[in-house]
Amino acid sequence: xxxxxxxxxxxxxxxxxxxxxxxxxxxxxxxxxxxxxxxxxxxxxxxxxxxxxxxxxxxxxxxxxxxxxxxxxxxxxxxxxxxxxxxxxxxxxxxxxxxxxxxxxxxxxxxxxxxxxxxxxxxxxxxxxxxxxxxxxxxxxxxxxxxxxxxxxxxxxxxxxxxxxxxxxxxxxxxxxxxxxxxxxxxxxxxxxxxxxxxxxxxxxxxxxxxxxxxxxxxxxxxxxxxxxxxxxxxxxxxxxxxxxxxxxxxxxxxxxxxxxxxxxxxxxxxxxxxxxxxxxxxxxxxxxxxxxxxxxxxxxxxxxxxxxxxxxxxxxxxxxxxxxxxxxxxxxxxxxxxxxxxxxxxxxxxxx
Amino acid sequence: xxxxxxxxxxxxxxxxxxxxxxxxxxxxxxxxxxxxxxxxxxxxxxxxxxxxxxxxxxxxxxxxxxxxxxxxxxxxxxxxxxxxxxxxxxxxxxxxxxxxxxxxxxxxxxxxxxxxxxxxxxxxxxxxxxxxxxxxxxxxxxxxxxxxxxxxxxxxxxxxxxxxxxxxxxxxxxxxxxxxxxxxxxxxxxxxxxxxxxxxxxxxxxxxxxxxxxxxxxxxxxxxxxxxxxxxxxxxxxxxxxxxxxxxxxxxxxxxxxxxxxxxxxxxxxxxxxxxxxxxxxxxxxxxxxxxxxxxxxxxxxxxxxxxxxxxxxxxxxxxxxxxxxxxxxxxxxxxxxxxxxxxxxxxxxxxxxxxxxxxxxxxxxxxxxxxxxxxxxxxxxxxxxxxxxxxxxxxxxxxxxxxxxxxxxxxxxxxxxxxxxxxxxxxxxxxxxxxxxxxxxxxxxxxxxxxxxxxxxxxxxxxxxxxxxxxxxxxxxxxxxxxxx
Numbered sequence: 079x080x081x082x083x084x085x086x087x088x089x090x091x092x093x094x095x096x097x098x099x100x101x102x103x104x105x106x107x108x109x110x111x112x113x114x115x116x117x118x119x120x121x122x123x124x125x126x127x128x129x130x131x132x133x134x135x136x137x138x139x140x141x142x143x144x145x146x147x148x149x150x151x152x153x154x155x156x157x158x159x160x161x162x163x164x165x166x167x168x169x170x171x172x173x174x175x176x177x178x179x180x181x182x183x184x185x186x187x188x189x190x191x192x193x194x195x196x197x198x199x200x201x202x203x204x205x206x207x208x209x210x211x212x213x214x215x216x217x218x219x220x221x222x223x224x225x226x227x228x229x230x231x232x233x234x235x236x237x238x239x240x241x242x243x244x245x246x247x248x249x250x251x252x253x254x255x256x257x258x259x260x261x262x263x264x265x266x267x268x269x270x271x272x273x274x275x276x277x278x279x280x281x282x283x284x285x286x287x288x289x290x291x292x293x294x295x296x297x298x299x300x301x302x303x304x305x306x307x308x309x310x311x312x313x314x315x316x317x318x319x320x321x322x323x324x325x326x327x328x329x330x331x332x333x334x335x336x337x338x339x340x341x342x343x344x345x346x347x348x349x350x351x352x353x354x355x356x357x358x359x360x361x362x363x364x365x366x367x368x369x370x371x372x373x374x375x376x377x378x379x380x381x382x383x384x385x386x387x388x389x390x391x392x393x394x395x396x397x398x399x400x401x402x403x404x405x406x407x408x409x410x411x412x413x414x415x416x417x418x419x420x421x422x423x424x425x426x427x428x429x430x431x
Numbered sequence: 432x433x434x435x436x437x438x439x440x441x442x443x444x445x446x447x448x449x450x451x452x453x454x455x456x457x458x459x460x461x462x463x464x465x466x467x468x469x470x471x472x473x474x475x476x477x478x479x480x481x482x483x484x485x486x487x488x489x490x491x492x493x494x495x496x497x498x499x500x501x502x503x504x505x506x507x508x509x510x511x512x513x514x515x516x517x518x519x520x521x522x523x524x525x526x527x528x529x530x531x532x533x534x535x536x537x538x539x540x541x542x543x544x545x546x547x548x549x550x551x552x553x554x555x556x557x558x559x560x561x562x563x564x565x566x567x568x569x570x571x572x573x574x575x576x577x578x579x580x581x582x583x584x585x586x587x588x589x590x591x592x593x594x595x596x597x598x599x600x601x602x603x604x605x606x607x608x609x610x611x612x613x614x615x616x617x618x619x620x621x622x623x624x625x626x627x628x629x630x631x632x633x634x635x636x637x638x639x640x641x642x643x644x645x646x647x648x649x650x651x652x653x654x655x656x657x658x659x660x661x662x663x664x665x666x667x668x669x670x671x672x673x674x675x676x677x678x679x680x681x682x683x684x685x686x687x688x689x690x691x692x693x694x695x696x697x698x699x700x701x702x703x704x705x706x707x708x709x710x711x712x713x714x715x716x717x718x719x720x721x722x723x724x725x726x727x728x729x730x731x732x733x734x735x736x737x738x739x740x741x742x743x744x745x746x747x748x749x750x751x752x753x754x755x756x757x758x759x760x761x762x763x764x765x766x767x768x769x770x771x772x773x774x775x776x777x778x779x780x781x782x783x784x785x786x787x788x789x790x791x792x793x794x795x796x797x798x799x800x801x802x803x804x805x806x807x808x809x810x811x812x813x814x815x816x817x818x819x820x821x822x823x824x825x826x827x828x829x830x831x832x833x834x835x836x837x838x839x840x841x842x843x844x845x846x847x848x849x850x851x852x853x854x855x856x857x858x859x860x861x862x863x864x865x866x867x868x869x870x871x872x873x874x875x876x877x878x879x880x881x882x883x884x885x886x887x888x889x890x891x892x893x894x895x896x897x898x899x900x901x902x903x904x905x906x907x908x909x910x911x912x913x914x915x916x917x
Contacts, residue, residue: 154660155660156660156663156664215873216873216877219877220876220877220880223876223880223893224576224892224893225660226572226576226578226663227876227880227893229578229660229663230578230814230818230872230876231872231873231876231877233580233811233814233869233872234868234869234870234871234872234873234876235869235873236869237811237865237866237868237869237872238866238869238870238873240865240866241863241865241866241867241869242866244862244863244866245863245866249862355807359667359668359671362664366664401675401678401679402675402679404671404672404675405671405672405675405676408668408669408671408672409668409672411664411665411668412654412665412668412669415654415657415661415664415665416653416654416657416665419657419661
């Protein structure tokens with residue numbers, strides 16, 4: 079918060095904690111638990127299946143949500159274009175896998191893994207640079223403008239990227255072979271099998287997350303990021319190159335989106351120009367849910383959203399079904415913003431209240 | 432800095448103009464010393480010459496172009512404002528007369544280069560409805576400075592409330608196949624035995640607006656205390672939820688509320704009924720009338736004028752000044768005794784009202800309410816209208832809305848056709864519609880954030896910056912942490 083000092087002296091109207099809100103919240107959580115329990119009791123196999131799908135979805139959301147959280151933490155800007163950067167990363171990696179590495183269905187591990195890792199690296203670099211350039215073109219010149227200005231350019235960038243994708247790949251789904259990842263059984267619970275493709279998603283996601291935490295926590299650059307997020311002016315006075323740090327943050331966020339893009343395209347095997355925005359909004363919800371600006375919170379929120387989606391789509395007893403997924407996720411977003419803007423993990427962030 | 436350079440390049444035309452003119456012997460001071468009428472006459476002649484150069488190679492100069500120029504010159508050149516009292520209204524009324532008469536000469540106009548023919552009357556109606564919506568959004572975004580990305584929700588509410596009360600949606604069915612419920616109130620041209628609710632669509636325009644305003648308040652009350660970007664995302668969320676509800680609403684708790692993806696068709700038509708037709712000569716039924724589109728066009732003009740009048744009066748009112756104060760500095764506004772929540776909620780509700788009326792009118796005009804027309808894209812589309820024209824300035828918003836609506840309805844397709852005819856480019860321009868709007872938004876925000884026809888005050892805010900930190904801001908400076916520092 080750069081100009082927080084100026085507001086400090088002014089009396090703040092602190093939001094009173096609404097007495098009834100926690101009760102409603104607890105009631106909703108209680109209903110949710112009962113609903114899950116009944117569903118588990120009625121069809122345990124289906125429940126476990128939904129759980130596994132949810133965790134896999136959630137890890138893709140986590141990568142995108144982390145990008146939102148990083149950028150929001152440092153600039154307090156909702157980077158609407160982030161989801162579309164992710165989508166372009168997905169298209170990039172789909173192209174790489176198909177046309178450059180010629181990966182078809184059922185490849186051996188020896189030819190699959192190098193291609194997968196190379197695509198991951200290229201897609202991450204591509205999206206990182208793309209995201210950093212977006213910051214430079216669309217957000218940096220507006221740093222002193224009224225708040226709505228960078229939000230509007232973010233929307234604008236989002237539409238531009240979607241149209242770049244249309245120009246590049248056309249308005250239809252581009253698909254990869256369904257068996258591009260092996261579908262062999264890793265382990266099974268009852269009649270449910272956990273297959274290799276889902277495991278690969280987790281195997282690719284986990285190291286990226288660990289690397290990110292290490293970067294933010296233990297490197298000098300990470301320290302600069304945290305300092306810039308806390309107080310941009312003070313950080314500049316301490317000799318931190320604020321612009322470079324912000325660019326770096328966008329680079330990292332874009333890299334995460336690139337990784338998510340690859341994982342999404344090989345796991346779900348189809349991607350379309352408008353899917354990025356949608357998934358981006360879900361990921362943003364996840365970031366808000368976990369407490370925006372908070373890295374573990376984003377992962378937690380993403381898992382929650384992933385599970386919400388898969389439970390809602392899969393479970394049989396009184397589930398609204400996939401027609402309503404969007405409404406449910408956005409209702410969660412609105413409820414969280416209204417009743418607990420600091421997110422589940424409960425940190426007091428400036429966005430609160 | 433790169434953007435500074437760009438700003439300078441953009442500032443150049445004015446300076447360059449004077450540099451060139453000074454060489455011919457016209458300095459800025461000498462020009463300003465001239466009587467105003469001479470100056471305007473020179474400008475009018477120059478405009479005519481430019482039009483000649485632009486139009487002649489494409490469509491030739493026909494009589495219509497000459498008439499257009501004459502009308503322009505008559506409205507622009509004489510110093511009408513010198514006439515006491517009525518003088519300042521004359522150019523505006525002249526413009527209004529030109530617009531009102533549009534259906535009579537629309538098909539006789541010339542073809543513009545690149546953009547193609549002038550819009551037909553049907554397109555004109557759509558342009559006016561979009562203009563009305565843009566004026567409504569302007570209250571929220573332009574006056575109060577609240578970014579609303581879900582404005583389409585109000586449009587949808589207006590459309591559906593018109594559809595519910597002017598169609599056979601709630602007819603129900605008796606075992607013998609006849610309609611179970613039937614309620615009629617001043618409906619025009621409807622068989623009195625027809626099932627469903629049929630109120631007069633005139634009333635529904637108001638009902639649509641009031642519904643939208645009520646929902647706007649419901650949405651606004653809990654969310655308007657959030658800061659700007661959170662408000663944007665919450666409104667975006669509502670804008671995504673409502674169309675989904677409309678799409679899935681064919682089996683909501685076992686009831687068919689919205690008729691699902693097919694939407695509700697057909698709707699009743701506007702009209703004044705046979706009695707008023709006989710007594711006052713007003714059109715009895717728009718749908719049957721041979722000049723139906725023109726009737727819808729004139730009605731839309733009346734609606735836009737009402738919206739325009741309300742916008743202008745609101746802007747000058749105590750409430751309007753409170754909006755601007757909040758936009759510029761929430762803390763100071765609150766310290767001056769402006770009730771933040773009430774003022775913001777009112778902005779939201781009034782903006783929603785106009786969106787609802789526009790939605791209801793659009794639904795009646797197209798005789799359908801369909802969930803596919805209520806996408807996020809549309810909210811952004813209306814936002815581009817407001818920003819292109821100039822946030823806060825109703826005239827700018829009007830021009831921006833008319834221009835973009837024209838692009839959307841016909842202009843982009845014409846441009847594509849022109850490109851393939853003249854340059855051999857086979858480009859599907861309408862496919863990139865929203866990319867083009869994205870570029871427009873980006874360029875506007877970077878280089879001319881106050882819009883093409885800016886409001887003076889808004890322009891100043893963008894140039895000198897504002898203090899728009901939110902008041903409801905619960906934080907200690909140390910609490911804001913990015914990264915896993917815990």
